[in-house]
Amino acid sequence: MERKHFLRNILLVSVAPAVLLAACKETGKPAAQAGPQPTFTCPMHPQIVQNKPGTCPICGMDLVPFDKSNKDHSLTLDNSQIALANITTVTIGAGNLAGFKQLNGRLAVDPEKTNVISSRVPGRVEALYVRETGVKVTKGQPLYRIYSEQLAALQQEYLLAAAQARQFPEDARFAQIEKGARQKLALYDQSDAAIQQLLQSQKVNPYVTYPATQSGIVSELSVTEGQYVAEGGPVMRLEGYQQLWVEADLYPAEAEAVKPGQTVKVMVAGWEQEPQQMTVQFINPALQSGSQLMQLRGTIPNPDNRWQPGQQASILLPVKSKNDVLALPVDAVIRDGKGTHVWIEKSKGKFEPRMVTTGMENYDAVEIADGLAAGDKVVVTGAYLLYSEYILKKGADPLAAAAGHQH
Template identity: 40%
Template structure:
């Protein structure tokens, strides 16, 4: 009887040890479903609590997910807060094709005036000697000594004296002779008032004053006092600043949206961001073969001459508003011809999805395909998610994008 009791006790002991061992194995297996990592350095992984060897922060527990999607990225609450991950629900809204170009203010070439000497001679006096000086229309510009012009003056006075001397005693038509001599003086730049003064005084001055035919600022002063100028030689260049050109460059791909006469907005940063409306006055028909860039000019008014050539500007071209899905530009990760966004696929779980983009307007971009209205999209922190995915998996998230909605 004692042997039977001893044998029974031994069997009970063996079964107890086996059950304890199985329980210990189960606990150990369960423990392996939990690991510890650093929220700042996810590459640090440990099987028990401790400190991060890099930043010395406490390791946080993380649960291993069975059958997890290899293309998804799961974060804990602390990682989401540190990365400032923010999401928004995509909806339909109004968006326009707004083109933003950089440019610079320049002279309106249609309002430039070159004042030339109509006769050859020596410049004896310049009334304006500095570039940037403003010249009013009709103001004296320079005095010139010209042999040809002085001879023409003498011829006119001589014809006038002959007419008064031979009244009714000659067949010569002095009126026609005087008219021809006067027209010659007018063509060479003298005014009616100067001719009348010469007739009144019966004397021709050796110097002739020439007056400005237009108002404007001197942009180029081609001569100095004492210089000899040829007939037709430029003396000064004048620029009327009542209107200016905002010259901007656009890539050839955007040119279908640009045409002469289109209304544009020109922003001047140097004047506190002031915006002036204008019309596209010129679109260069020739495209640079090297840069594929085209030139366009927007004519804008310049009341009070507050705008100066050389000021940097932004040119905004607005096109028709359309109703479409749109996102903040920073939510879209673009790599060459591809574009992806991160969508929320579950609780603290995010997945990369390829999209097709359209026009840009301000800080938003149109989504043509790849997303549906109501999808929750990461609008802040998308680039951090992208980097985290590459760091953890060593793969480009585009390799696992969802093509079902494309």
């Protein structure tokens, strides 16, 4: 009996570890499967999904974790997140939408603001106070100094006539001669103060300093120091940029859509957010040389000289309009290769993507032909941030959710 008890104890001791190990393995299986496996995706490329950290093979960004078991297709943000993302909404309703025909144009110098500075007397340019183009000058600023022998001769002639008039005050003929000599000096831009100083000093001064007759930018220099210029010869050109021409090319068939006196919108390249109103002043009835294009022209103000001649501009001609349509700002609509969607605020702080079909569009608004109804509360700013946040949190394209909720 003792031998049997001994063998049974030996068998129990040898089998117990195996039984305990198997039990541990069995109980360990549920523990390993207790929680969901983490999943990682790229914020910029949601098609990249894997079950471990790493980097995106497309853009190299670090993958971020997301809960793939979350089937909620909406995003919920608190008030601080909404303010930080600058998310604003509007209740969509029916209204009018105007279409536009876009013409390519450019800015040009307004000839009415251009002035050619020419020499009033023949002579030699002794000093040129502005020696390069692009310099801004103000009205009354000295531009150049000229030496003129002819002016010296006229001054001497006036001194003699004035002396004769003083010596024979009763002789009207000498008074007329003095008056004629004074008028000659005035024609050479000699001011009354300069003529009076000439009388007091009794010395001729062949040097004349000419000031700017208007403010502007020096666009062209025609002389250099020491150069002789004839009477009326050009010295420099001043251009004023406070008002610019807008020139646009259009085909003869397009000319029927616009008339002189009509108001159109102008968008300067780089300043599309600040469209300008322009009145069409002129449409050239003849085609441009070597082309089948006509030319439209108007003027726009140029505050602070922010724009320069030669810049590209677009002219928007109204060509058609629709009434009783649903329209949203262009930035509210998100487009990619899979479709078009907007974001709807279903309740306070809760946003959902909605697939839509667009129709007519202009530079700042787009028609929503299908997918929305009057009264829907649509996100108009911050839509792209919601798009990125959805990918970051859900690891999927919002269009997949929008397609499932389309109505």
